[in-house]
Amino acid sequence: MRIRQLTKEEAAERVALSEFAFQLELTEQQREERKTRFRPEEQWGAFDDEGKMLSALHLAPLEIYIGQRSLKMGGVAGVATWPEARRHGCVAKLLAHALEVMRGQGQTVSMLHPFSFPFYRKYGWEMTIERKQYEIESKQLPAIEGFAGQVVRIPKEASALNGVYERFARRYTGMLKRSEEWWEQRALSKPGLAALYRNGDGTPEGYILYDVRNRLMTVHEWAALTEEARRGLWSFVANHDSMADKIAMTVPVDDATSFWFADPRFKQEIIPYFMSRIVDAAGFVAQYPFLPGSADEALTITLIDRHAPWNNGTFRLEWDRDGTARMQQTERQSAGAGIACDIQTLTALLLGNRRPEQMARWGRLQGDGEAVSVLERRVPSLTPYLADFF
Known part of the structure; x- marks a missing residue:
């Protein structure tokens, strides 16, 4: 299986795949409009050894607001597979590749509208937006x-x-x-x-x-x-x-x-609506609008991310008094406050307004009370919302 960007000449096949997968009934005019708006640099496909398209997804370069700041976001959309290629790992490989592409493009966070919440939770996305x-x-x-x-x-x-x-x-x-x-x-x-x-x-x-x-x-x-x-x-x-x-x-x-x-x-x-995923934890933390504190603070976080190895490991998370933060991988658990969670939990905390103390009670966040209290002080309460669809 080969993963690559689509070409301009593959626009018609990509439109046909979307029509089939999402049971669309497009007019000829609508098909032509989609082909005209087709941007091959945003389209990725999985192909067999003979070059036949098996699956595809759209990776849209977007920006979202988080606490008055705008961050680059990779919008995953139009994920589709021909029926004969389903359950062969095509989408899993496409999503793993998309995470690498987003990281390289500085898109530290991703969002998508799921056909199935359980499906995308397997790959690190978490429900963050309800309407x-x-x-x-x-x-x-x-x-x-x-x-x-x-x-x-x-x-x-x-x-x-x-x-x-x-x-x-x-x-x-x-x-x-x-x-x-x-x-x-x-x-x-x-x-x-x-x-x-x-x-x-x-x-x-x-x-x-x-x-x-x-x-x-x-x-x-x-x-x-x-x-x-x-x-x-x-x-x-x-x-x-x-x-x-x-x-x-x-x-x-x-x-x-x-x-x-x-x-x-x-x-x-x-209504549960959209899912989000932190793509690059260190890059995201450096841009996130944490709250200021009375002094510099730090804790150790052991993060589990099975699909983005750069997020998987133990990190030291530090805050300056003004809320500026940094996260660096460390060889071992350092002395002092420490927590452990998976990438979905971290995403829910920072993008879904799920409070640290709440997540600790639910068993989604493990660690000592001091570390949870540090997070509780530093993570702002931000209501998630999205008026759009993609």
């Missing part, structure tokens, strides 16, 4: 007051929305840093309209991307930077009561709409 989904009857919407600005419908253009989006995205762990191309081809490609909230001074503080049809208002995306913007956007939604009997929307898990509403008994679901 909350609402279904609200229009009659449950309260009268909204207390805002001085207004909501106006605007053309669906990235330039009008990205400023609000970036300020909103930086509040969460896992939100994409969107390019103009991503806005046009992804975020704004869904049917419907856009509306912007401007405060009393005319400053944009929120927006909504939505569609209304068949008595249902679907909110594709929602961002409110202030309490005033939140009230203004909900008032705008309520003004569609003559057109829609229900509102469906997806929000971060920390959204408190049910508390704000007089009648909180509407349908709410927490």
